[in-house]
Amino acid sequence: MSTTATITQTTADTLRVEPLPGRSFGARIILPSYARDPKDLNEEDFASLYRAVHEHLVVVLPGLADLDPTSQYLLTKRFDPTCEGAYGHTKEFRHQKSVLRRDGSSVPKQPQVQILGQGRADGHEGAESLELRHPTHMSFHKEPLSEQEMADGYTRFYRWHIDSALYELAPPVVTTLLGIDCPSGERQKIKLDGGSGETIESDVAATAFISGADAFDALSDEEKQFALTTTVVYAPHPYIFISPARATSDGFTMVSENLETPLEELPEWEDSKIKRLPLVWTNPVTGRHHLQVHGCCIWKLETAKGTQELAQARETIHGLMKQQLTKERIYLHDWQKGDLVIFFNRGVWHSVTGQFGPEGHRLMHQCNIASGADPVCVN
Template identity: 60%
Template sequence: MTADTLTAIPLPDAPLGATIQLPTGITDPADLNDADFQKLKEALMTYSVVVIPDQAKLKPSSQYAITKRMDPSCGEGAYGHSKEFRHKQSVLAKDGHSVPHQPQVQILGQGTHYNHEGVDQLTLTHPIHDTFHKNVLTDEEKAQGYTRFYRWHIDSALYGLSPPVCTTLLGIDVPPSSKHQKVKYTDTGDELELTQAATCFVSGANAFKLLSPEDQKLALESTVVYAPHPYIFISPAKATDDGLTMVSEGKEMDLEKLPEWEESKVKRLPMVWTNPVTGEHHLQAHGCCVHKIERKNGEVLQLEDARKELYRIMRPNIDPKYVYAHSWKAGDLVLFHNQGVWHSVTGQFAPDEKRLMHQCNIASGVDPVCNA
């Protein structure tokens, strides 16, 4: 099926998302003309997640160009949180490697790969909940195919840099869609079946709609204050079973022991961000990296209470019926509105299994805003 202009087709039976049909003759989305690229951007803001299939040959330079074009305010800088990504104490340290000739694009996955993008040998480690959660699944549960949401998050340094508008993910070598796993919800007993290592998304707009009128008012009048170098700050701590936030046990790194930081670079972001295309309010917070919540009325929730509050208002939105679990096919290019959704890695791999992906996001030049 072909068309003269870019078309977005909503995903059937999914709570969010759309498939993108490129115009006739266009194989590389970086080659879209301005009118069609604007349609792509509007589709991204409207459907939150868009999938462009058959992009297995997409070059890192094109992926970077597409990602950067989504946000004219972003500069020429590298990956949105590159310094945090590389710091040996960061929880992100083992999550990927840069493409040597296009460092804004990260190589993610599992297993050892050879002769990829100029790298002779590359060993990748897929993030698994065993290394991040306080309580982990038993070997018996894993053998039965159970997995967890690793960490619900927004892609962002959350220190010194503004959250990216768009993240792009390219599936190059992915597990067969025939292999399924199940997310176990330990608080309700619910289960969500998905393909191995599916990437899960939920809508921040839906999260806001699920709030009571009183909580919507509170959210609109709240600012989330993030810890300096948040991924290092939380590195000694462990996450809740669903990956929404951290367990408060006083294990966080002392602020005095963090790498040098400046108060002016600490991120203070509205709890609710307004979608510039739809006008909808999106509840957007990183529950693992929160340090404080400040209310318009002067109330300040410190670390433990801030985590409890975010958990209370965010937990309903990750119920199975609200989750879109993307089942990867080789060549899928997934773009998601990073200022409008939360997402999470899932899945475990056997030692001999492999996965290879490219990811790109670039810090925005401006912070998201709430037009209350």
Template identity: 60%
Template sequence: MSVATATATASEIISTVTGGPTELKVHPLPGAPLGAVIELPEGVKDPSKLGDKDFETLKKALQTYLVVVIKDQAELAPESQYELTKRFDPTCAGNYGHSKEFRNEKSVLRKDGVSVPTVPQVQILGQGEMTNHCGLDKFTLTHPTHNTFHKNVLSKEEQDAGYTRYYRWHIDAALYGLSPPVATTLLGIHVPPATKRQRIRYEDTGEEFEVSQAATAFVSGANAFDLLSEEDKKLALETTVEYPPHPFIYISDARATSDGLTMVSEGKELPFDQLPEWEESKIKRLPLVWTNPVTGKHHLQTAACAAGSLVRSNGERLGLEETRKELQRLMRPAISPKHVYAHEWQQGDLVIFYNRGVWHSVTGQFAPGETRLMHQCNVSSGLDPVCNK
């Protein structure tokens, strides 16, 4: 399918499900594998205040283009960001966005942000020392880099030369006791100019992909599924991913592969009896393929770094190392450079991504003294994703 055909089809879908054109305008990103820019109706500054029809257009655009960008939102209040995020999934009302285990001292996510005191569902992310922000006098943010998470890291000389890595390809989800959020909103309040470039080297092929400093990378789960062979598509549709209890604590001593897709199996995972108290009923077992409710497309969706086992429809259960190798095999084609949208952050960008349709990854690193300030919000859904075969 050509880009032009895909765009026309997506536009037709949005028009059909919303009952025709609305004041909110959707502009597909030219030449990008996914994504669109949203133009708010005249007079609307706060996207959480959109009327129902315009919001429905925004929601369908999100589920169709998977990543949408609203410009000039640097002043968006945390309360508004939370309200906007909740509108994408009415079942998330009353849920909390971040599990307590995210702040567990053993969790690999423990340094990934600071909560806004008055709106704890909104996380403050970035790099550097911050003062007098959202009621917090002083705090320090640390941008995640592959140096603390990958088994093998780039040398200082390589990093000084501008090379970087995908940190960790994932979906936003606790993957224990809580259902994955439908949408994530990510707001760039203060970001360095996008003029500084970094390069991701693919160690298995030698390819290089140039991105702006600390770009956020996205790939389409639908494209990942489409890239599979017919045999693998059938197998994926009949596979469930089982996650261990407290998965981000379980993998705390393990290290990731150089592509950021999964973990190196060295027996460093914590035994279940050394994890915080857990319940069998809260173990997450999710289909490997999720169905997009607007386009009807199948999306290959998983957080392979956190996966424990794959279970086939015939009852076959793959062990941890085999599960990781299989997921890496299935996912690797989708992160080739031509399939990645790397968002070049500009101050005021509000990026909304369909968390049940894309995977994303942090990239890059900052030099001493460089700072970045962002707000992120996602709220656990009341329902698990489904696969309509």
């Protein structure tokens, strides 16, 4: 369980934080009566929300299905005064060779907010001819499940990641994710692929989270020392770099088969814009260390004993990440209409899960904004 202090409120007119029972992270937020739109929180209540996001890592604000995209953007931006623009929603994000190219469409009036989901949503927020596609492991993993396994209700984690361009721009501090139309009731069994045959059950297409703080705490003393002294070097234009490759069955990293886009075939890049980030990021509120890495996009590891190149770096990171692949370590959010999930993007890993049937439909809004400063590790 989390060792951080629990925030308490004494009146109905202040923001309430209710930690999720039986979990080491996660909380439910009840807004004060004056702020039916969370962007209107006063300084004191926003400070409580800010602390809650950093302490509990993933918080859920229910009942906000009608939240305006501009309100979502302003709330997201408020968490980071240094943020300088919209992460990812650029020509490169939609590059025809990027693995992210089909994972959303911008809200015309507020392009920092992305429309996600499954099925047609023509005319939504002024976006015409919108065909949404929920990303699934079938087109991303080297060895996807069989059709019979999927027919029997099994699925996988798609890709464990941190929201970030990982080239030129600094990772966002938080991501906000709003469930507008989230059909529930259909269940799925997610294969953990840890070698035990273990599964974990949730609603279809739940969003999965792992605490980077729990991940760091679970390391051995030797592994902690390694992590604290290692820098992750991400590939130039990483989502284009990895596009021809395929992922491991647990979604933590890519299989090394020399299939990556050759560096000379990538869009023009500069060494000064390559992201070199610590493997461990320090939470500015709690002071806890978080093991934070996007295993699919790594290129090299710069360690105290020298540089690990791509294949070895992937093997090393996979070994550190897979220790968290247990039911007890994973929080699966089963979406309800109107849920606004805010997660500390510099403190958790998350993954899409599941797949929809031919008539499946879902509609969501996502917002994260590149920060003006990279995360740091404070020893």
